[in-house]
Amino acid sequence: MKIPNQLISDSDESFRDHFSAVTEDGKRNWFYPQKPTGKWHTRRVWFTVAILTLLFVTPFITFNDQPLLLFNVLERKFIIFGIFIGPQDYWLFGLTMLSFMVFIVLFTTIFGRLWCGWACPQTVFMEMVFRKIEYAIEGNATKQKLLNKAPWNTEKIVRKTAKYAAFLIVSFLIANLLLAYVLGVDELSKIIREPISEHIPLFSGIIAFTAIFYFNFAWLRDQACTVVCPYGRLQGVLMDRNTINVAYDYERGEPRGKIHKNQERTEGDCINCHQCVAVCPTGIDIRNGLQMECVNCTACIDACDNIMDKVGFEKGLIRYTSENAIVKKTNKLITTRVVGAMVMLVLLWSVLGFMVVSRTDTQTMLLRAPGSQYIENSDRSITNLYTFKIFNKTNQTINPTIRLEGVSGKLIFAGKPNLALDPAGMVEGTVFIVVPAEALKKRKTTLTLSVFQGNEKLEEFETTFIAPEK
Ligand code: SF4
């Protein structure tokens, strides 16, 4: 778990030899973090209100008769800010993911784990919803510890039942929220409007995700960040000495030591009160330096600021800062690495923007049937045989017609196929293209064709037409 460029106060790194969530005898170390209070916590509460409102309202927002955001991984259909990305647009999806990853690298290099502390659904729900329910029902950290050690009396049964029932209800809400983003609210609401027996897979999905979220927030908790999440493990390679993080200013704090009344203080500003450790939801001591377990929740900033206030020292012993700011008293946010990532991101977004703007609603593949030759008709026209596939790249039904451009002639569909395209659907078949011989000057002619819906041209494409040599 060693992370390079760590903000560390001395050479003792023995704390890295063990995992804070596991005791010496290999058992789970259950954390009872104290309730955080302070400026940063209040900011996070307001931010949480905003982000949860956004999270719960977004599935109901529609744009062009479709959800603003949809991540239907089961059918490989995605809608990102109103842009439908179907199975044929895998390149668009790939490019979006690639630019998202570059953005993550850039963001993390500059702001460290700001995402983890403020916006990650795991931290937001765990610290701002489930933890709050726990404090409300079981009391503060000390009361929780006592309750867990107490025998199963009436009070314990009532409090534990109330807490886990509340956890279950919130887990159920989160499961519905997740499925609203995957399937859309219309699909999800069928379970309310129609008999459950007609939607067994959907109902099973809600139950399964409720169980997963309940397990996550009732039992897994901090270990979702410290053991499961891959993002936390990438921090070591994404951050550098200029990255902004929640950090302990060891230049100012060390050597640490208790406050003694009526004695001149020779130590640093850290009074070794352990309040920063007591509030930490992942059970670490920030004074050991940057650690993978730190989710930048800011609880230790508030705890330390409260102590600094009480003892009359300047606040900010733990604060948002960087290794360079602590040691060299200077920080450079725009480094070569940041500029490189920015350039790459601008390039990717430019390509992505161009591809979105130039994207057509349909994608047609029309190829001459393998092994087929031209047919000379008695009316001096030439016929070629083609196979075709038309893909619908939208989330709406399309009734296309195909027309020849710039040359007289006609298309005769074999078996009169129905060209109606379902949302993200595909239609295929065989078509004869008949062109008057006088319109063909050479053996190989490039024909231009267009796909229309009504009078709206959706796509233009070309194919090769073969005729006898003149
Ligand atoms: S060290 Fe501080 S910021 Fe990091 S997780 Fe613990 S309390 Fe939160």
Ligand code: SF4
């Ligand atoms: S809360 Fe501040 S003063 Fe107390 S131990 Fe932590 S860093 Fe030191």
